[in-house]
Amino acid sequence: MASLGEKLRDLRKKKGLTLDKLAIQSGLSKSYIWELENRDSQKPSAEKLTALADVLGVAMSYFIEDDVRAPQERHVDEAFFRNYQKLDDTSKEQLRKILETFK
Amino acid sequence: MSSINLTGPKAANQINKLLMAFTEAHHTSRFPVDVAQLAVDCHEIFGWKDPIAEVRSANIPGFEGCLFPNDEKSKWLLLFNEQLGALGRVRFTQAHELGHYVLHRKTQDLFQCASAADMRNLSKDVQNIEHQADEFASFLLMPLDDFRKQLTSDINLDLIAHCANRYGVSLTAAALKWLSQTTQKAVLIVSSDGFINWSWSSDTATKAGAFFKTRSATIEVPSGSLAADVSVQHERSGKNVRMSVWFPHADPGLSLTEMKISSERYGVFTLLLLPSIANVWPTSRFA
Numbered sequence A: 001m002a003s004l005g006e007k008l009r010d011l012r013k014k015k016g017l018t019l020d021k022l023a024i025q026s027g028l029s030k031s032y033i034w035e036l037e038n039r040d041s042q043k044p045s046a047e048k049l050t051a052l053a054d055v056l057g058v059a060m061s062y063f064i065e066d067d068v069r070a071p072q073e074r075h076v077d078e079a080f081f082r083n084y085q086k087l088d089d090t091s092k093e094q095l096r097k098i099l100e101t102f103k
Numbered sequence B: 001m002s003s004i005n006l007t008g009p010k011a012a013n014q015i016n017k018l019l020m021a022f023t024e025a026h027h028t029s030r031f032p033v034d035v036a037q038l039a040v041d042c043h044e045i046f047g048w049k050d051p052i053a054e055v056r057s058a059n060i061p062g063f064e065g066c067l068f069p070n071d072e073k074s075k076w077l078l079l080f081n082e083q084l085g086a087l088g089r090v091r092f093t094q095a096h097e098l099g100h101y102v103l104h105r106k107t108q109d110l111f112q113c114a115s116a117a118d119m120r121n122l123s124k125d126v127q128n129i130e131h132q133a134d135e136f137a138s139f140l141l142m143p144l145d146d147f148r149k150q151l152t153s154d155i156n157l158d159l160i161a162h163c164a165n166r167y168g169v170s171l172t173a174a175a176l177k178w179l180s181q182t183t184q185k186a187v188l189i190v191s192s193d194g195f196i197n198w199s200w201s202s203d204t205a206t207k208a209g210a211f212f213k214t215r216s217a218t219i220e221v222p223s224g225s226l227a228a229d230v231s232v233q234h235e236r237s238g239k240n241v242r243m244s245v246w247f248p249h250a251d252p253g254l255s256l257t258e259m260k261i262s263s264e265r266y267g268v269f270t271l272l273l274l275p276s277i278a279n280v281w282p283t284s285r286f287a
Helices: A004-014 A019-026 A030-038 A046-056 A075-079 A082-086 A089-100 B008-026 B035-046 B087-104 B124-141 B144-150 B157-167 B171-181 B203-207
Strands: B052-057 B065-069 B076-080 B185-192 B195-201 B234-242 B255-263 B267-274
Touching: A004 A030, A004 A046, A019 A030, A019 A046, A030 A046, A030 B195, A089 B076, B008 B035, B008 B087, B008 B124, B035 B052, B035 B087, B052 B087, B065 B087, B076 B087, B087 B124, B087 B171, B124 B171, B144 B157, B144 B171, B157 B171, B157 B234, B157 B255, B157 B267, B171 B185, B171 B195, B171 B267, B185 B203, B195 B203
Parallel strands: B052 B076
Antiparallel strands: B065 B076, B185 B195, B185 B267, B234 B255, B255 B267
16 A cells, blocks of 8 residues: 555645645645655654645545554564565565465 | 675676676677576576575565575575566666675575665665665676766766666666766756755765755755756756756856756656866855
8 A cells, every 4th residue: 555655646646736736725835745745754743634635635544544553473574674564464465475485 | 706705896797707708609688687587597607505596576566676585595586576667677676686695695584675765764784785785786787897888978868868778777777877987076866846856976076065965854956957947858968057056055157067857757857067176065154
C-alpha cells in the first residue's frame, strides 16, 4: 500500500490541484505539503491531516489506516534491516515466500 | 584473485578487464553490461565457492533489490524489482546488488536496498556500504576510460543522454558519473513541484560553495531559473542565467549555463555549469 506522501500526491494530482492551490485551500504552507509528499520523516498532526483530507474529499483515516504495525517475530525480519520494515505486510509476505523457496 | 581490501572501483575494474578480453575474443558487444549473466559467472572470475545461483525478478511494491544466501551460505539469490522504473534503473540495481556480493557478502548476511528517501535515515556504516555498492555499480557499468572517450565535446545534456544510452543506465546515473570525474564546477539538481528533491555537486563546485543542503532544509527552486520556468520543457544545450538566481552570494556580473530536461514522471532534471572563477560562498563579515 502507498505511503502517506504517495497518497497525498496521487489525490492532489487527481484533483488537478497544484501545491499552491492545495496550500491556500488547506491553510498549510506549500513547503510543508511538499515535505509531506516527498519526505517520510514528517509526522503531521491529526489537525493538519484533517485539513488536507477536507480539501481532497477523503476521510482523514484514509491517510493513516495502514500505519506501521508491530514488527514480526520471524528471523527473516531481523535479517532484513533497513526498508524491509517499511514494506507493508502484503509485500513482506510476498518477499518472504520467495526467499523461503531458496534452499 | 583475492577479495581482501577490494574497493568498489578496483573490483569493478578487475571484472571489466576480463569482460573486455572476453567480448573482444567473442566479438560480442561490450556495452551495456549484461549484469544478470555476469552475476551468475562472477564467482568464477574470483575463484569463489559460493556462487550467485540465481538472478530473479520480484515485482513487489516498495521493493528494490536484495542479495540473499541459503542457510548454508553456499549460494546466493539476487532479487530485483524489474518494475522499479526504466531498464537503466533496473540494471543499476542489479549491479548494486552484485557489488554487495563482491564486496560485502562476508560481512553481512543480507542486503536489501533502500530507496533514496530511506537513505537519509540510515546509519553511517550502512550508508558507507551502500555508497561502495553504488560506486561499484557505476564503475562496472561505466568504466572511466571508456566514459572519458565519449566526452568528445563540451558537456551538454545530449552528451549525457548519449552516455546513458551507451551504458544502458539512467540519465541520472550518467550525469553523476560525469560529475564524479570532472574538474568543472557543475551541479545536478532534481526537483519536483517547485522544490529540490536532491542535488549533487562536483568537487570543485562544492569547494566553491555551490551546493544545496537538501537533507536539512526544504529548498524551493528559485524563480528566474530555467528549472522554475514551466514554459520551457527542455533546454539540452543550455542557456545563460545570472548566477545570483541560484546562488545569492555570487558575483552579480557572472552567469552560469543552465540545462534542463523535464518529464511528468521524473520531474525536472537540471544541470548547472558555473564559470571556473565562480565563488559563491557568502562574503565573511570579518573580512
